Amino acid sequence: MVSQEANALRRSEPFIERLQRFGKSMLRSPITLVGTIIIAVIIVQALSNILQGEYDFELFVKQLMVGLAQGSIYALVALGYTLVYGILFMINFAHGEVFMAGTYIGFFAIDAMNKTGFLEQHTLLSLLIVFLVAIVSSVLVAVTLERIAYRPLRNAPRLVPLITAIGASTFLQRAFVGLFGSSPRVYPNVHFYILPQVFHLECNAVDGVETCLGMDLVSGRYPLQFLGIEILFRPFYLVVFLAAIAMMATLWYIVRRTKTGKAMRAVAEDKATASLMGINVDSVIVTTFVLGAALAGAAGVLFALYNRQVVPTMGFAPGLKAFTAAVLGGIGNIPGAAVGGFFLGIVEAVAPSLLNIPNQLENVIAFGMLVLVLIFRPSGILGEVLTEKKA
Amino acid sequence: MALLEVQNIHTYYGKIHALKGISLDVDEGEIVTLIGGNGAGKTTTLNTICGITPASEGTIILGGKNITRMRPHAIVAMGVGQSPEGRKIFTRLTVRENLEMGAYARNDAAKIAKDMEFVFETFPRLKEREQQLGGTLSGGEQQMLAIGRALMGQPRIMLLDEPSMGLAPLLVRDIFHIIEYLNKEQGTTILLVEQNAHMALAIASRGYVLQTGNIILTDSARHLQENEMVRKAYLGEN
Ligand SMILES: Nc1ncnc2c1ncn2[C@@H]1O[C@H](COP(=O)(O)OP(=O)(O)OP(=O)(O)O)[C@@H](O)[C@H]1O
Ligand SMILES: [Mg+2]
Numbered sequence: 001m002v003s004q005e006a007n008a009l010r011r012s013e014p015f016i017e018r019l020q021r022f023g024k025s026m027l028r029s030p031i032t033l034v035g036t037i038i039i040a041v042i043i044v045q046a047l048s049n050i051l052q053g054e055y056d057f058e059l060f061v062k063q064l065m066v067g068l069a070q071g072s073i074y075a076l077v078a079l080g081y082t083l084v085y086g087i088l089f090m091i092n093f094a095h096g097e098v099f100m101a102g103t104y105i106g107f108f109a110i111d112a113m114n115k116t117g118f119l120e121q122h123t124l125l126s127l128l129i130v131f132l133v134a135i136v137s138s139v140l141v142a143v144t145l146e147r148i149a150y151r152p153l154r155n156a157p158r159l160v161p162l163i164t165a166i167g168a169s170t171f172l173q174r175a176f177v178g179l180f181g182s183s184p185r186v187y188p189n190v191h192f193y194i195l196p197q198v199f200h201l202e203c204n205a206v207d208g209v210e211t212c213l214g215m216d217l218v219s220g221r222y223p224l225q226f227l228g229i230e231i232l233f234r235p236f237y238l239v240v241f242l243a244a245i246a247m248m249a250t251l252w253y254i255v256r257r258t259k260t261g262k263a264m265r266a267v268a269e270d271k272a273t274a275s276l277m278g279i280n281v282d283s284v285i286v287t288t289f290v291l292g293a294a295l296a297g298a299a300g301v302l303f304a305l306y307n308r309q310v311v312p313t314m315g316f317a318p319g320l321k322a323f324t325a326a327v328l329g330g331i332g333n334i335p336g337a338a339v340g341g342f343f344l345g346i347v348e349a350v351a352p353s354l355l356n357i358p359n360q361l362e363n364v365i366a367f368g369m370l371v372l373v374l375i376f377r378p379s380g381i382l383g384e385v386l387t388e389k390k391a
Numbered sequence: 392m393a394l395l396e397v398q399n400i401h402t403y404y405g406k407i408h409a410l411k412g413i414s415l416d417v418d419e420g421e422i423v424t425l426i427g428g429n430g431a432g433k434t435t436t437l438n439t440i441c442g443i444t445p446a447s448e449g450t451i452i453l454g455g456k457n458i459t460r461m462r463p464h465a466i467v468a469m470g471v472g473q474s475p476e477g478r479k480i481f482t483r484l485t486v487r488e489n490l491e492m493g494a495y496a497r498n499d500a501a502k503i504a505k506d507m508e509f510v511f512e513t514f515p516r517l518k519e520r521e522q523q524l525g526g527t528l529s530g531g532e533q534q535m536l537a538i539g540r541a542l543m544g545q546p547r548i549m550l551l552d553e554p555s556m557g558l559a560p561l562l563v564r565d566i567f568h569i570i571e572y573l574n575k576e577q578g579t580t581i582l583l584v585e586q587n588a589h590m591a592l593a594i595a596s597r598g599y600v601l602q603t604g605n606i607i608l609t610d611s612a613r614h615l616q617e618n619e620m621v622r623k624a625y626l627g628e629n
Contacts, residue, residue: 259495262491263492263495265481265488266481266492269484270479272443272475272479273479274492275441275442275443275462275467276443276463276473277464277467277493277495277496277540278467278495278496
C-alpha cells in the first residue's frame with residue numbers, strides 16, 4: 001500500500017523536478033554518469049548509422065538469427081555456472097572445459113560413424129548417439145571434478161575452491177592437448193533432410209523424374225523472401241534456438257516442480273536444515289553438477305555442428321562469455337542465465353556493424369556490456385539484491 | 392529398552408568442548424525435556440543426535456541401532472525429526488513445499504497427503520497460506536510451519552528446539568497444547584528443549600538439567616519443579 005502511494009506520488013511529480021532528482025543522483029555517483037554518457041553515445045552512433053543507411057533491416061535479421069543461435073549456446077552454458085553458483089556460491093571456472101570435453105569426445109563418436117558411413121545412412125540415430133556420448137562425457141568430467149576437487153573444499157574459505165576451479169580448467173585443457181594434440185579437428189558435415197514432400201529442395205532430375213531430398217536441417221542454407229527482403233535462411237539456427245528453449249523449459253520444470261528440484265532449492269538455501277529433512281545434500285549437489293554438465297554437453301554438440309571444428313581450447317571463450325552472460329542475467333538466477341545468454345549473443349552479433357566497429361572488437365562489446373549492465377543493475381538483469389545472509 | 396539412548400557423548404567446535412560426556416535416554420511415548428541456560432549445550436545435543444555436529448566420542452542408539460556415525464539424512468530416515476532452533480524455514484519455498492520437504496525421506500504418497508491434511512487441520516493458518524513463500528510468514532506462523540514440517544516426516548522421535556521462542560504468551564500456550572496433543576493422540580515421542588522451563592516441566596514426564604556441557608541433574612518433571620536449585624536458576628524464583 002505504502003509503496004503504491006509513493007509510486008503514485010512519484011508519477012505525479014512534475015517533470016522538471018524529476019529531472020532535477022535524476023541530475024542529483026548522477027552527481028552523487030559519477031560512475032552512473034559515465035554509464036549514461038556511454039549509452040547515449042552508443043544510441044547516437046547506432047541511430048546515425050541507421051539514418052545514413054549503413055545498417056538496414058536485412059542485415060539486422062541476418063545477424064539476429066546468428067545472435068539467437070550463439071546466444072542459445074551461451075545461455076545453455078551459463079545455466080551450468082548459475083546452477084552451481086546457486087547451490088555452492090562458487091564459480092565453477094572449469095565449466096568451459098566441461099563443455100569442451102563433451103564436445104571433443106562426442107567428436108570421436110561422430111567421426112567414427114562418419115567414416116563407416118553410418119552417419120549418412122542413419123543420420124538421426126547417429127546424432128542421438130553423438131548427443132548421448134557428449135552429454136555423458138561432460139557429466140562424467142563434472143562429477144569427477146566435484147568429487148575430487150570441490151567436495152573436499154566444501155568448508156574451506158570461498159577463494160580456495162575458486163582457485164581450484166581455475167586450476168582444474170587449465171588441467172583439463174592441457175590434458176586434452178596432451179592426449180589429442182592442440183590442432184583443430186574438422187567436424188563432419190552433417191546433412192539431415194526432412195519432409196521431402198513438403199519442401200521441394202535439393203532436387204535432382206533423374207530420367208525426367210524429379211526427386212527431392214527435402215530441407216537440410218543441419219547444413220542447409222536457403223534464400224527466403226521475408227517482409228520484402230531476401231535472406232539466406234539457415235534452418236539450423238532455428239533448430240539450435242528451439243532446442244535450447246526446450247532444454248531450458250525442462251530444466252525449469254525440474255527445478256520448480258519435481259521433488260529433486262525442490263530439494264535443490266532447499267539445499268541452496270540452507271544445507272544443514274535440508275539434511276534435517278532427510279535430503280542427502282551431497283547427492284543433490286552432484287545432481288546440480290549433472291544438470292549443468294548435461295546442458296553444456298548438448299550445447300557443445302549444437303555448437304560444433306555449425307562451427308564445424310573442435311579443439312581443446314574451444315571451451316575457453318564460450319565459457320568466459322557464458323559466465324559473463326550468467327553475471328549479466330544475475331548469477332544464481334535460472335531465467336537470468338537464459339536472458340543474459342540471449343542478450344549477449346544478440347548484442348555481440350548485431351553491435352559491430354550497427355555501431356560500425358570492427359568485428360574483432362566483439363569481446364570488447366561483450367565485456368563492455370557487462371560493465372554497463374552492472375553499473376545500473378549491480379546484481380544483474382534479473383538478479384535479486386544480495387542479502388547479508390547470501391552474500 | 393529406551394527408544395533413544397545417548398551414552399557419554401563429547402562434541403567439539405574446533406577447540407571448544409561443547410558437550411562433555413552427556414548421557415540421556417527417552418522412552419517410547421514420553422515427553423522428556425532438556426533445560427539449561429544460554430550456551431549450556433542444548434542445541435548442540437540435538438544436533439549431535441541428528442549427526443549435524445557429530446560426536447567425537449560416545450554412542451547414540453535409536454531403537455537398538457547405533458546411529459552415532461551415520462550422516463544426518465540417514466538418521467532422519469531412521470525416524471528422527473527435528474524442529475531446529477530459530478525455525479529455519481525455507482524462505483524461498485512455499486508453505487506447501489516446506490511441508491513436502493519434511494516428508495522428503497518418505498515414499499508413501501497417499502499417507503503423505505493425509506498427514507499434510509492433518510497438519511493443515513492442526514494449523515489452519517498454514518492452510519490459508521499454503522502457496523505463500525515461507526519467508527513471508529510471521530514468526531509464530533513460521534514456528535507452526537517448523538513443527539508441521541517435522542511432523543511430516545512421521546518421526547518416531549521429534550526433537551523440538553525452543554518451540555516457544557519469540558512467541559506471544561497466547562501462542563506459546565497453543566504450541567504447548569499442540570505438543571501435548573501430538574504426544575497423547577499421535578503417540579509421538581518428544582525430546583523438548585526449552586528456556587521456558589515452567590511450561591516444559593508442566594507437560595514433560597522427566598527432565599534433564601544441562602550446564603556448560605554437563606548433565607547436572609535429572610529427575611521426574613514433578614521433582615524438578617520442586618527442586619530448590621531448578622526453581623532459582625530456571626523458574627525465575629527467589
Ligand atoms: N558453530 C559454533 N562454533 C563454535 N562454537 C559454538 C558453535 N555453536 C555453539 N557453540 C558453542 O557451544 C556451546 C553450546 O552452544 P549451544 O548452542 O548448544 O547452547 P544452547 O544450550 O542451545 O544455548 P541457547 O539457549 O542460547 O540456545 C556454547 O558455548 C557455544 O558458544
Ligand atoms: Mg540453543
